[in-house]
Amino acid sequence: MSAETPVVRLPIIDFSKHELKPGSPEWDSVKLQVRQALEEFGCFQAMLDQVLDLRKPVLGALEELFDLPLQTKQLYVSDKPFRGYYGVASGVGQECMVIDDAKLVENIERGLTNTLWPQGNVSFSKTLVSFTQLASALEKRIRRMILEIFGVEKYTDEFIDSTNYLLKVMKYDGSVTGEPSLRAHSDQNLTTILYQNEVDGLEILNKDGEWNRVKLSPNSFMVVIGESLSIWLNGRLCSPYHRVVMKGNKTRYSIGLFAIARGGYRVKVPEELVDDQNALRFKPFDYEEFLRSHSTKVTGGALLGFGLKSFCIV
Ligand SMILES: O=C(O)CCC(=O)C(=O)O
Numbered sequence: 001m002s003a004e005t006p007v008v009r010l011p012i013i014d015f016s017k018h019e020l021k022p023g024s025p026e027w028d029s030v031k032l033q034v035r036q037a038l039e040e041f042g043c044f045q046a047m048l049d050q051v052l053d054l055r056k057p058v059l060g061a062l063e064e065l066f067d068l069p070l071q072t073k074q075l076y077v078s079d080k081p082f083r084g085y086y087g088v089a090s091g092v093g094q095e096c097m098v099i100d101d102a103k104l105v106e107n108i109e110r111g112l113t114n115t116l117w118p119q120g121n122v123s124f125s126k127t128l129v130s131f132t133q134l135a136s137a138l139e140k141r142i143r144r145m146i147l148e149i150f151g152v153e154k155y156t157d158e159f160i161d162s163t164n165y166l167l168k169v170m171k172y173d174g175s176v177t178g179e180p181s182l183r184a185h186s187d188q189n190l191t192t193i194l195y196q197n198e199v200d201g202l203e204i205l206n207k208d209g210e211w212n213r214v215k216l217s218p219n220s221f222m223v224v225i226g227e228s229l230s231i232w233l234n235g236r237l238c239s240p241y242h243r244v245v246m247k248g249n250k251t252r253y254s255i256g257l258f259a260i261a262r263g264g265y266r267v268k269v270p271e272e273l274v275d276d277q278n279a280l281r282f283k284p285f286d287y288e289e290f291l292r293s294h295s296t297k298v299t300g301g302a303l304l305g306f307g308l309k310s311f312c313i314v
């Protein structure tokens, strides 16, 4: 079955224009492309000049990290949901590490780098921080565009200010079994920004219920809508189902920045998105409360925690 999976080329949207300021014609043109891509796929590729500059250091840092001995990687333990090293638990050759509140440079430096390299590793920290900064700036721009698309831009600052970022680095061993290395899921957070090495593996479920392999461009980040944002929009955009299936024996590395509604912030559908034609579909929720109450599992290394929509459905 797996050898036949068709390839989908997701739209590539150019974010590298320097004049890309809210209100400019360039901004409006990119916003329109974002809308079309999200309505069709729930995801797209965002092209940025700086991505190619970061490619070598980021992929190098991922290899350097996962090449460490297992005992060293296991020093990065979890004292909070999600944070930590998750290795080979799934039995499908996937390892990952999650750094919470990655927005804070100190958490990368103090939490991860200094645990794994007690003598320090400045270039490693710098690389992950650069990725985090570029990806989070892009995420904020895209969220602003999405709110404008639905005429609720007045909430942009409050919404963005209530966001935490989580950084996740992943390694997938090659496999020929056709079994997913990361099982099918939709991201439960707000939005996800992904990047990978040259080894493909990501698949998304299209509207006809068929799996498509995603061919990712080396100069672009993959942008994915999560369930929290879909709920905030009263269901207006859909979060795509996706998984990772490895083919062949090459190792895949990926890195993701996950925007998450901060604990204490109630994710609530704006009143402007509810009317006679659009009944309120979701009750307000606190994402951290959901995680706590919903026996969230980090299964196979995925940041899952299924069931957000059923948790808050009206
Ligand atoms: O490795 C990837 O590209 C996808 C990872 C993913 O979907 C996730 O961690 O939620």
Ligand SMILES: [Fe+2]
Residues within 6 Å of the ligand: 185, 186, 187, 242
């Ligand atoms: Fe995902």
